[in-house]
Amino acid sequence: MSTSDMSQTGDGRARRVDARANRGRILDVAEEVFGKGGESASTEEVARLAGVGIATVFRHFPTKAALLEAVLVRRFDRLREQAEALLVTTDPGTAFFDFFRHLVADAVTKIAITEALLDAGGDSDGEATQASNELRRAVGALLQHAQQAGAVRDDVELPEVYALLVATSRAAAHTNLDDEVKARALAIVFDGLAPHPNARAQTHHQPELPQPHSQPST
Amino acid sequence: MSTSDMSQTGDGRARRVDARANRGRILDVAEEVFGKGGESASTEEVARLAGVGIATVFRHFPTKAALLEAVLVRRFDRLREQAEALLVTTDPGTAFFDFFRHLVADAVTKIAITEALLDAGGDSDGEATQASNELRRAVGALLQHAQQAGAVRDDVELPEVYALLVATSRAAAHTNLDDEVKARALAIVFDGLAPHPNARAQTHHQPELPQPHSQPST
Amino acid sequence: MSTSDMSQTGDGRARRVDARANRGRILDVAEEVFGKGGESASTEEVARLAGVGIATVFRHFPTKAALLEAVLVRRFDRLREQAEALLVTTDPGTAFFDFFRHLVADAVTKIAITEALLDAGGDSDGEATQASNELRRAVGALLQHAQQAGAVRDDVELPEVYALLVATSRAAAHTNLDDEVKARALAIVFDGLAPHPNARAQTHHQPELPQPHSQPST
Amino acid sequence: MSTSDMSQTGDGRARRVDARANRGRILDVAEEVFGKGGESASTEEVARLAGVGIATVFRHFPTKAALLEAVLVRRFDRLREQAEALLVTTDPGTAFFDFFRHLVADAVTKIAITEALLDAGGDSDGEATQASNELRRAVGALLQHAQQAGAVRDDVELPEVYALLVATSRAAAHTNLDDEVKARALAIVFDGLAPHPNARAQTHHQPELPQPHSQPST
DNA sequence: AATGAATGAGAATTCATTCAT
DNA sequence: AATGAATGAATTCTCATTCAT
Known part of the structure; x- marks a missing residue:
């Protein structure tokens, strides 16, 4: 009524x-x-x-494709907003690594959607592609700032960083990975991104590799 | 005859x-x-x-599932064989990093199949799971040797290394990544795995990050 | 409206x-x-x-099974309704034998479905089974009344009567049987159900065996 | 070898x-x-x-049909042989009713094959039809003898008797019918076939209806 | 004569999409 | 704008039958 x-x-x-x-x-x-x-x-x-x-x-x-695209767009937009917010609210190094961590943590169970993260970059048409590119640009800004602040080494560039971001996020999305392992895998990548031998793993929140868990390497 | x-x-x-x-x-x-x-x-x-x-x-x-499983088993088996071969023919550090590189290079266009690499570890039944576990074990051996030889830092363990292996391989499988970028992303991970501040990036074949390509960070 | x-x-x-x-x-x-x-x-x-x-x-x-079940349920329900209607509208003996005749006449070309009449009793689940059981109960009421009215001998019970009902109905469903033969076969069964030597074949509508048809026994 | x-x-x-x-x-x-x-x-x-x-x-x-037909032919032939054997070895009444009982007992689990018993009569070609007709003829002989011996009433003819034979045999083939019920159903039919009011149920081996089982009519 | 592999024609079932209300 | 019904195309899987050895 x-x-x-x-x-x-x-x-x-x-x-x-x-x-x-x-x-x-x-x-x-x-x-x-x-x-x-x-x-x-x-x-x-x-x-x-x-x-x-x-x-x-x-x-x-x-169409179903349109629905999927809309989902992706919204997801990309949200992530971009978060990246942009971090850019202005937090110190550059923390911002960069936090976003990395956030993406990985958030990825859980979103599996198949993140699938399109990289793919989307391919076809030049579509809103999702555009949104994806904007996200990538925002990540680029995070990276640049972090590098200028000396939190990330200077000789890496966006493409490989973005690829690593996607890679770890996707892997994290898969089940079977407990948080401890995710953190330790991230720590390795962060170490690789750290600026210099004497300043390893300046990941602010997780400066050192977590202590190895007791269970032996399976 | x-x-x-x-x-x-x-x-x-x-x-x-x-x-x-x-x-x-x-x-x-x-x-x-x-x-x-x-x-x-x-x-x-x-x-x-x-x-x-x-x-x-x-x-x-x-069934279709059986076909898929057979494909996976064969793939896992091949990779394991390669890992095992490297283990006995090459010096430990090179073996470990070469296998990493090989997996990433090989991954191209195999996208969806590699999907199961991590997942397979989940369900304890099925030949694919078993084959996957054997591959994991072989990678474990590569890692252990590399660590004993001082080519990989001591405080990383198989789970996170395997996760990174899968992650990079999966990301690589996605189109749109040219070889240069793949190499540079790998270099970052290898740096993160390198044993010590003063001995960074001892990846034997690719000791330094490749020079940044001319195209600007997109 | x-x-x-x-x-x-x-x-x-x-x-x-x-x-x-x-x-x-x-x-x-x-x-x-x-x-x-x-x-x-x-x-x-x-x-x-x-x-x-x-x-x-x-x-x-x-599913196809669901369709089949729905068909059976409807059929059982209809038969039960007819049985129940006969029970209150007709004198007990006539009701019982009429229902018998009706089932046999109706069976034509319904062959394979009636198949499930007896079988259904087996698996205790499913709507068809339930509907079948209700039909059986209705037939039981017809039988009981007919026995109380002296139209059916007292020493028969529902299981065998129901079995005969199914048997004749199924046989009738098979082609090649002209109505005359069906009637004569039914008459034999009815005779077997009749209460007493001196009161044979009190089937009300077909009190005597129809006269043998001219065509010789093939 | x-x-x-x-x-x-x-x-x-x-x-x-x-x-x-x-x-x-x-x-x-x-x-x-x-x-x-x-x-x-x-x-x-x-x-x-x-x-x-x-x-x-x-x-x-x-063809599969040929296989099925061969199965039927063999089955019909066997039954005919048994009918013919009974015809010459046993007294006519016993022979007739025994064959009836045998068919019913034998029918168990042969379900779908007996399906063709009546049907076969339809298409005038095919070996199975021929074998079926020969069986029918043999049953006709059993019936005739039984009638001449006064064990079966005179006013029934082969078509309806054969129809009843098939009907009861088919019903018996269906699971869920325990032997007791089968016997009691047969007894009813035999009563219907018995020659005269005062000579009911001269079925020789099972002259009377078995005593009703204790369990109430379901 | 015997065999196992190969095959195309169905069969059940699902799904994105359209239509009428 | 919202709905549920209808639909054909696709998909997985089965089976009688044929072929090559």
């Missing part, structure tokens, strides 16, 4: 609010569903979990 | 040779197809590219 | 009516198709004869 | 013996397999259980 009322009075207004809310809910659900099941997860499951009809999903996103 | 003999028996001998060949061809094609399109690639395409009927694929591998 | 109202809502009302109709048509067709060709008949043929796409069949019945 | 020897010496002789044996084994297995799984059971399973290659089955029986 309330719905009928809405359509009678505010007309487009209320509808648009509903629609906007629906869109958001669909995106949320899609991020989780595709994150878990990969792109082979079904659109219908997204609809079901979002509590809307399948046709509603297709009204908001004309 | 032996083949001729076989055809003399007039029995199922020659047949079996054919079948063996078919099986091999199917595996080869499957490795490529699944490597490119992920596990969602169709079995029918494998059949078509292998030049056999779809039923022939299913005769050799009763 | 209610239907018109429904179409006014502009909503899913009319749709649902269509869908209901489709479901019914599919069931009708399935009953015939499976009746003729057994459970090995193809779902696609059901779809084709029902004039819907194959996916529509699977939308209504998620 | 022995096989090679055979083919060298006796040539066709030994081969034919082998082939004959194979044919028999295949038929045996087919009867069981199709009896259990219906005609939808796979020819390959027959081959496997018979311990021969699939091609061997097809060498002996050019």
